[in-house]
Amino acid sequence: MFRYYLELAVRSLKRSPGLTALMVLSIGFGVAAAMTTWSVFRAVSGDPIPWKSSRLFVPQLDIWGPGNPAGDHEPPDALDYADAMALMRDHRAVWQSAIYAIAPMATPTGVGRMPIPLGGYAVYGEFFPMLDVPFEYGSGWSAEDDARAAPVAVIGDELNRRLFGGIDSVGKTVRIADQDYRVVGVLRPWNPQPVFFDVPDTGGFTMGGPDVFLPFQHALATGMANAGSVNCPKGVALDESGLAGLRRSNCTWITYMAELDDAATVRGYRQYLDDYAREQQQLGRFHWAPNNRLRDVPVFLDHEHVVPGDARLSMLVALGLLLVCLMNTVGLLLARFLRRSGEIGVRRALGASRGAICAQFLVEAGAIGVTGGALGLLLTGLGVLGVDRVLPVWMAGLARIDAVLLLLTVLVALAASLLAGAYPAIRASRVQPAWQLKTN
Amino acid sequence: MEIRPILASLRKHRIPATLIVLEIALACAVLCNAVFMIGQRMADIHWPNAIDEQGISVITVNGTDPGHAASDIPRDLIALRGIAGVTAVAAGTSMPLDQNPALSGFTTTPDGKTTVNSSVYFLGRGGPQALGLHLLEGRIFNDDEYADSGFKGFNSTGHVLLVTQSDAQRLWPNQNALGKVLYTNGRSWTVVGVVADVLAQDPKFSGPGGRYSTVFFPLQPDGAMGDYVLRSAPQDRARVLREAMDALSKLEPGAVLQGATYAGMRGDYFADTRSMVWMLMLVCVVMLAVTAFGIVGLTSFWVGQRRRQIGIRRAVGATRGHIMQYFQTENFLLSTAGVVLGMLLAFGINLYLMSRYEMSRMPWYYLPVSAVALWLLGQLAVLGPARRAAAVPPVVATRGV
Numbered sequence: 001m002f003r004y005y006l007e008l009a010v011r012s013l014k015r016s017p018g019l020t021a022l023m024v025l026s027i028g029f030g031v032a033a034a035m036t037t038w039s040v041f042r043a044v045s046g047d048p049i050p051w052k053s054s055r056l057f058v059p060q061l062d063i064w065g066p067g068n069p070a071g072d073h074e075p076p077d078a079l080d081y082a083d084a085m086a087l088m089r090d091h092r093a094v095w096q097s098a099i100y101a102i103a104p105m106a107t108p109t110g111v112g113r114m115p116i117p118l119g120g121y122a123v124y125g126e127f128f129p130m131l132d133v134p135f136e137y138g139s140g141w142s143a144e145d146d147a148r149a150a151p152v153a154v155i156g157d158e159l160n161r162r163l164f165g166g167i168d169s170v171g172k173t174v175r176i177a178d179q180d181y182r183v184v185g186v187l188r189p190w191n192p193q194p195v196f197f198d199v200p201d202t203g204g205f206t207m208g209g210p211d212v213f214l215p216f217q218h219a220l221a222t223g224m225a226n227a228g229s230v231n232c233p234k235g236v237a238l239d240e241s242g243l244a245g246l247r248r249s250n251c252t253w254i255t256y257m258a259e260l261d262d263a264a265t266v267r268g269y270r271q272y273l274d275d276y277a278r279e280q281q282q283l284g285r286f287h288w289a290p291n292n293r294l295r296d297v298p299v300f301l302d303h304e305h306v307v308p309g310d311a312r313l314s315m316l317v318a319l320g321l322l323l324v325c326l327m328n329t330v331g332l333l334l335a336r337f338l339r340r341s342g343e344i345g346v347r348r349a350l351g352a353s354r355g356a357i358c359a360q361f362l363v364e365a366g367a368i369g370v371t372g373g374a375l376g377l378l379l380t381g382l383g384v385l386g387v388d389r390v391l392p393v394w395m396a397g398l399a400r401i402d403a404v405l406l407l408l409t410v411l412v413a414l415a416a417s418l419l420a421g422a423y424p425a426i427r428a429s430r431v432q433p434a435w436q437l438k439t440n
Numbered sequence: 441m442e443i444r445p446i447l448a449s450l451r452k453h454r455i456p457a458t459l460i461v462l463e464i465a466l467a468c469a470v471l472c473n474a475v476f477m478i479g480q481r482m483a484d485i486h487w488p489n490a491i492d493e494q495g496i497s498v499i500t501v502n503g504t505d506p507g508h509a510a511s512d513i514p515r516d517l518i519a520l521r522g523i524a525g526v527t528a529v530a531a532g533t534s535m536p537l538d539q540n541p542a543l544s545g546f547t548t549t550p551d552g553k554t555t556v557n558s559s560v561y562f563l564g565r566g567g568p569q570a571l572g573l574h575l576l577e578g579r580i581f582n583d584d585e586y587a588d589s590g591f592k593g594f595n596s597t598g599h600v601l602l603v604t605q606s607d608a609q610r611l612w613p614n615q616n617a618l619g620k621v622l623y624t625n626g627r628s629w630t631v632v633g634v635v636a637d638v639l640a641q642d643p644k645f646s647g648p649g650g651r652y653s654t655v656f657f658p659l660q661p662d663g664a665m666g667d668y669v670l671r672s673a674p675q676d677r678a679r680v681l682r683e684a685m686d687a688l689s690k691l692e693p694g695a696v697l698q699g700a701t702y703a704g705m706r707g708d709y710f711a712d713t714r715s716m717v718w719m720l721m722l723v724c725v726v727m728l729a730v731t732a733f734g735i736v737g738l739t740s741f742w743v744g745q746r747r748r749q750i751g752i753r754r755a756v757g758a759t760r761g762h763i764m765q766y767f768q769t770e771n772f773l774l775s776t777a778g779v780v781l782g783m784l785l786a787f788g789i790n791l792y793l794m795s796r797y798e799m800s801r802m803p804w805y806y807l808p809v810s811a812v813a814l815w816l817l818g819q820l821a822v823l824g825p826a827r828r829a830a831a832v833p834p835v836v837a838t839r840g841v
Contacts, residue, residue, distance in 0.1 A: 022733050029726050105503045105696075115503055117696050309797045310716055313477070317720060320470035321727050327463040328734035334456055335741030427455070 001356075002363065009364035016336070020368065023332050027372025027420075030325030031413045032379030033318040039384055039405050041315045044205070045307045048192035052132060053297035056196075057258050057266070059087065059273055062291035063250055064233040075293055076231060077304060078200045078252035088124065092272050093258035093265070095130035097123045098216055100254050101201045101228030104177035106212070108163055116162060118176065119227070120212035121198065122219035128154070128185070130259045131197065136160075138170035138185035141215060145184075149217035153181035157189045159211040176212065179222055194306045196297050198255050201228035204306030226253050270294050322416070329368075329420040337361050337428040344428055345436025357429040365421025366414060373413030380409050446770050456738055461778040464814055467731040468782025472810045473789050474720045476802045481717050485710045487643065487651065489536055490636035492572030494674040495527075496702035497681040498535055498667055499688060503695045506663025513564065513661035516691055520668060523683045525676035530571075531564035531665040533591075535702070536639040536654075537709040538667075541646065544594065546622040546655070548611050557650055558607060559640035562591060562659040568602070568635075570669040573656075576605060578618045578633035581658040585632075589658045596657035601629040606652035608634045622655070629657070677701050728817060735821035739767060743829040750829055751836030760830040767826035768819060775818035779811040786810070 013020045047053050061083055062075035079087070084098040100122050105115040127133070128140030141152045153174055160169055169183050191209030195202045214224070223243050232251035246253055260266045270292070277290030295303060337344075344357055352360075384401050450457045504512065513531050520529045534540050544560045563571070568580040581600060589598025601622065608617035608631070620631050637652040646653065659665065668688070672680045678701070685699045700708075743750075750763055786807060793799040 019737060022737060026730050026733070029730065033723060033726070115694055115696060117502060310712070313793075313797060314716070314719055317470065317474055317477075317723050320466065321723050321730075324463060324466050324470065324727050325730050327459055327466060328730050328737075331456060331459040331463065331734055332737045334459070335738055339741060339744060423455070 001359075005360045005363035006367065008360060009367045012336075012340070012364060013367065019332060019336060023329050023368050024372045024375055026325045026328050026332075027369060027413055027417055028375030028379055030322040031373065031376035031409060031416065032383055034315075034322040035376065035380045035405065035409045035412065036383030037311075037315040037318040038408075039380075039401075041307075041311045043193070044311050046193070047298060048194055048196045049131065049297065052259075053196070055259055055261055056130070056297045057093075057260050057269070057294050058297070058300045059256055059258060059269070060293040060295070061273065061277060062288065063252070063286070065286065065288045073291060075291055076252045077255075078231070079254045079256050080250045080252050081247045081254065082250070084254040084256055086276065087256060087258075090272070090276075092269055093260055095126040096256070096258040097127040097130060098254050098256050099123050099127065099197055100216070100219075100226050101198060102212075102214065102219060102224050103227035104212075104224060106159065106163065107175045107178070109175070116159070118159065118211040119206075119208070120156075120210045120214065122214050122216045122224065124216050127197075127213070127257075130257065134188040134190055136186045136188045137168040138183070140213075141184050146215055146217055149215060149221050151179060151181045151218055152184045152215060154185040154187065154213040155183055156187050156209055156211045158208065160186045176214070177222070177224060181214065194301055196301060197257050198228070199301065199304045199306060200231075200252075200255060204301070204304070205308075220247075228253055228255075266294065326416055326420050329417065330423060333361075333365055333368075333421050334424040334427060337364075337424045338431075340428070341431045341436050344431045345433045348431070348433035349437055354429040357431075358425045361425035361428050362418060362421050365417045365425065368421075369414040369417025370410070372417060373410040376413050377406060377409050380405070443769060443773065446766065446773060450770065450773070453742070456742070457774060460735060460738055460774045461781065463731055463734055464775055464778025464818065465781035465785055467727055468779050468810055468814050469785035469789055470727060471724060471813070472783070472786035472802065472806050473793065474724050475810060476790070476806050477799075478717050478720050478724075480800070481713045481720075484644075484713050485717075487639060488637065489639045489706075490574045491536065491638055491702075492671060493702050493706060495572065495671050495677065496570070497670045497672070497677050497684070498538075498700055498702060498705060499670070499681070499684055500538075500667050500698045501688065501692060501695050502666065502698075504663075504692055509663040509665065510661050512692070513665060516668065516688060517564075519687045519691060520670060520684050523670075523680055523687065525672045525680050526670055526684075527673070528566055528570040528671040530567040530569070530669050531661065532567055532571075532667045532669055533560075533562040533659070533664050534641050535667055535669070535705065536641060537643070537706055539642050539709065541640065541642040542594065543640075543646070543650070544624060544655075546611075546624050548620070548622065550623050550628070556607070556611060556653060557646070558603075558653045558655045559646060559650065560594070561638075561654065561656045562589075562596065562662075562664065563656055564659055564661060564665060567658075567669070568656070570671045571638075572671060573602070573638065574636035576634045576636055577616070578602075578631070580633055586658045587660055589660060591659055591662045591664045595624065595627055596629065596659065597627075598658055599629055600632045600658065602633045602635050602656040603631050604635055604637045604652050604654045606637050607654060610649075610653065731814075732817055732821040735771070735818055736824060739771065739822050739825035740828070743767070743825050743832075746829075747832050747836055750832040751834055751838075754832065754834035755837040763830040763832070764826045767822055767829055771818045771822040771826075772815070775815050779814055782814070783807045783811060 049056065060075040060077060061079060063080055063083055064076060079098070088096065088098050102120050102122050104118055106118050107115050125141040125143055125146050133140070136157060140154060141150065145152055153176065155174065160166060163169070163174060164172060169186055172183050173180050174183055189209065191206070194204035195206055220243065225242060226246060230246065230251050230253045232249065258269065260269050273292040273294060274290045277286060277292055280286045281290070347357065381401060517529055517531065520526060534542055542560045543557045545557050565583065565586045580602065585598060585600050589596050591597070603611070603617060611617070612620055617631050617634050621628050622631065638654050639652065640646040640650055640654055643651040668684070670680055670684055681699050681701060685697055688697055753763065790799070790802040794801060
């Protein structure tokens with residue numbers, strides 16, 4: 001029966017190619033616009049580390065007191081030096097790391113080679129197992145390396161290719177900011193988006209992944225400048241530039257992440273943060289009650305509004321377009337089906353049930369949907385490839401074509417056309433056979 | 441034109457009529473908001489900026505030894521000044537729209553509570569001339585003031601500054617800003633001149649209030665200066681930039697240089713905004729096309745259904761004009777209903793967007809303008825089917841279909 005209906009549908013669609021093209025175009029354009037913007041939205045709102053994000057937490061301490069930073073009761077999203085070091089010393093989580101952004105220069109060996117500007121982070125060795133950072137060669141450094149501020153480095157895949165031609169460079173020496181570092185690990189291409197371990201500096205998204213990781217204590221000891229943002233409470237200015245000034249200030253410039261594996265440890269850590277704040281209150285550093293936050297990665301990303309407004313807005317606009325296209329298709333299908341009232345009358349008179357008529361027209365609507373979906377696929381493909389022309393470059397770079405996107409495009413087109421066809425089909429099945437036969 | 445028969449007939453085709461009305465309403469609502477967003481973003485792209493945008497090129501230098509800045513910067517400047525076509529050159533810390541916000545909070549009294557967050561620029565000798573600042577009142581810095589000013593903890597150790605017109609008005613409403621003093625953290629600076637509005641380094645970050653809230657400090661050659669600003673005639677700037685890059689790469693072999701014309705920097709800053717405008721325009725065009733074709737499709741269907749009635753009307757004396765008018769009026773009624781509903785919807789969507797995103801209130805005139813646009817679109821779309829209806833010969837009335 002399905003094949004017969006399909007034949008009928010194709011024959012009827014061929015009879016009015018203009019109207020058919022109109023419906024197919026309408027569904028195709030609507031679906032393509034919605035899917036292209038969705039692919040971007042999916043990329044920017046995604047969970048960068050889905051298998052672990054609910055066990056990774058960002059502690060926030062209210063170190064500035066009421067009225068800071070913007071009059072709400074939210075503590076700052078990063079830590080100052082004193083508190084970050086206190087949390088590291090107490091070491092209450094399974095893994096934890098203080099993190100600050102660095103941007104040193106690497107000097108390649110060989111005459112006449114230009115220095116390479118790097119982007120990276122000063123972290124503790126625990127950073128790598130905590131975030132499941134993928135290594136191509138070697139591994140991170142040990143707690144002992146952290147303790148004695150050893151000159152070791154983990155370099156990114158791209159830097160390894162530029163400096164060493166992509167070979168296993170573990171044990172080799174790399175010269176960064178006029179210091180020699182021993183390479184202990186080389187990463188696989190790794191650039192999680194959003195950059196969940198450094199939202200305050202990146203706003204969530206970066207073009208390239210980090211080039212280098214250096215031990216936090218070594219970076220401090222050599223005075224490697226902070227390349228991230230610095231926020232100070234009202235009325236405070238740095239009296240001295242560089243790391244020395246930052247370390248003495250209560251301005252925030254260090255991000256922090258801790259792994260807590262179950263509800264009990266999370267509770268314990270919350271308690272610990274509050275106890276710490278209370279202790280600071282007793283010491284006279286804080287003049288206010290503890291006001292801390294401990295958010296896991298998804299909640300923190302949401303709190304920081306990392307999903308750009310433009311991505312949401314363009315998806316809303318595209319959904320509006322899809323809705324208009326859908327209405328349009330409903331109208332056209334209705335016109336098309338009811339024009340064939342005579343044919344319906346004859347079929348009903350010959351014994352076809354209402355359900356059969358309904359099924360016949362739904363198959364026809366579905367056929368339009370599948371064709372529209374195919375067109376939508378083509379347009380979505382073009383859209384995702386050409387999206388860098390219509391969306392910010394870094395955002396567009398995240399959009400990609402995969403099986404889920406392709407499948408969903410066809411499904412949305414089919415669902416849209418069936419939805420659009422439902423009312424017209426029911427309406428068509430209600431045609432009175434006797435009346436139709438009489439009037440014609 | 442009698443509209444009662446039209447209403448009666450629409451009542452019989454309630455569903456298709458409702459569909460057209462809804463489609464027009466949705467199109468109207470989306471169109472209003474999309475056009476409003478386009479307008480807002482176009483306004484962003486055209487923010488005025490009182491520097492010589494067409495004549496400036498900028499070279500950013502990274503990786504030099506700040507310890508040598510005092511001798512290297514004057515040496516580099518002499519070399520750059522020697523390039524044919526360069527009319528002015530200076531070193532500075534940052535440029536408008538270079539996405540590298542440097543903000544400082546100032547007060548107008550020593551113990552002031554309310555601070556104004558201003559974008560801070562430090563200019564080396566000749567900086568105001570190289571940028572092409574428009575002096576409105578007072579004077580620019582003199583040589584002593586450049587020599588006297590250092591850079592410490594993101595503040596100037598000098599005693600003078602220039603403010604923009606917007607800042608002058610914001611800080612000292614209805615007063616002359618010249619000679620007034622700005623304070624921050626125990627330091628103070630006297631306003632020696634007021635210049636026309638220059639954009640902040642990152643006006644999107646600074647927000648509407650901070651867009652033109654900008655101050656300029658003089659600065660002696662210092663490691664904090666990463667930009668060389670070259671001014672030339674617009675037709676020379678590509679060559680000047682190329683020659684300047686060559687000269688600097690010889691003088692600073694270890695440094696990483698990035699050169700751009702200011703026009704190019706402005707283009708880069710607004711690239712995102714421009715992309716969004718294109719996308720919104722594309723959506724608007726597709727949507728209007730879809731709506732128009734939808735109207736054509738449904739009206740054609742109606743015409744086809746009513747061939748007999750049309751024939752009868754023609755046979756009892758209606759002219760072709762009458763038939764045309766019937767369909768045009770019908771479309772007008774449907775469009776009106778759609779547009780009224782659409783305006784309400786557009787307003788609602790705007791309110792929603794205002795509460796969720798950084799959108800401002802849509803000016804009221806967007807509503808009637810897009811209403812007229814959809815009316816026209818409807819009339820255009822109905823023209824074809826209405827013509828076909830008018831062409832139905834009266835003899836149809838006497839024949840079976």
